[in-house]
Amino acid sequence: MKNKTIDIYCFSGTGNTYLTAKKIAATMEESGCIVSIYDLAKANPKDINLSHIIGIGFTVACWNTFPVVKDFINNLPTGNGAEVFVFTTMGDSSLNTAGNFSCVLNNKGYDIIGAQGFLMPNNFIAVQKEEKNILKREKAYKKIELFANQLVDGSAKHYRTNIFFKVCFSITNFITNRWRGKVFQKIVRFGLEKNKCVKCGLCIKICPVENIEYDVRNYPIFNGMHCQLCMRCISYCPKHAIKSFLLRKTYKALSIEEVKKWII
């Protein structure tokens, strides 16, 4: 590592990637680093400080990631050799998402000092029981700690790619780039069970892309065309009032209090 000031830009829907960023930060701080964590969805990529080490962490979605994360990466300035590391969290498999985005960053002139994906509890469709989730997180924490120490001593794994991953990346890019299209947004639009909703407004405040609004009676409406499918609103609604045909069971890595402290 050229210097010990690190800025981590993190996108996390339900908290797994945020916990990963915090673990990386805590481990690096033990080695004398100064680490700041920023919300990638709110950050302006043009404002990043290239004299710091940059960390970029995000959720794997459809073996790729959310459009808001891709916008951030695509709009970063030319790296001119600035050091960057990439980390992702996934429920099952990522098809080398961390490596694929490292290639994108490398092509923009960044020097990749490490790239790794971590298996964390699944927050989508195949949500497991909390006992299993706890074990999965504990296992991941050990690997995350190792990765952070390797970043500090310069031995972290670098990205790798091959023709198979490149083809898969093109396909998953094609799909995820269309998530903000009208057709997709209409298909996945969430519903509200008004008899359960207490109009607390939490879902509106925590949506990373301001996709939810109040209606005239102060109920949330999901008419926006920007939903990333990050699962945050549906998972953290305290009354389980948000419904989707995509999800029967929800997952949250943090308590509602922790999520408020993190985002609001």
Ligand SMILES: Cc1cc2nc3c(=O)[nH]c(=O)nc-3n(C[C@H](O)[C@H](O)[C@H](O)COP(=O)(O)O)c2cc1C
């Ligand atoms: C829309 C969506 C798509 C997902 N696609 C994948 C996937 O392709 N592969 C995978 O292993 N996990 C997938 N997941 C699961 C998440 O990557 C995983 O649970 C992650 O740790 C969640 O991180 P977060 O809490 O920081 O958002 C998906 C989750 C969502 C919401």
Ligand code: SF4
């Ligand atoms: S978080 Fe749940 S209860 Fe609160 S406004 Fe949104 S849907 Fe209603």
Ligand code: SF4
């Ligand atoms: S509407 Fe819900 S799932 Fe969609 S981006 Fe906002 S918080 Fe995430």
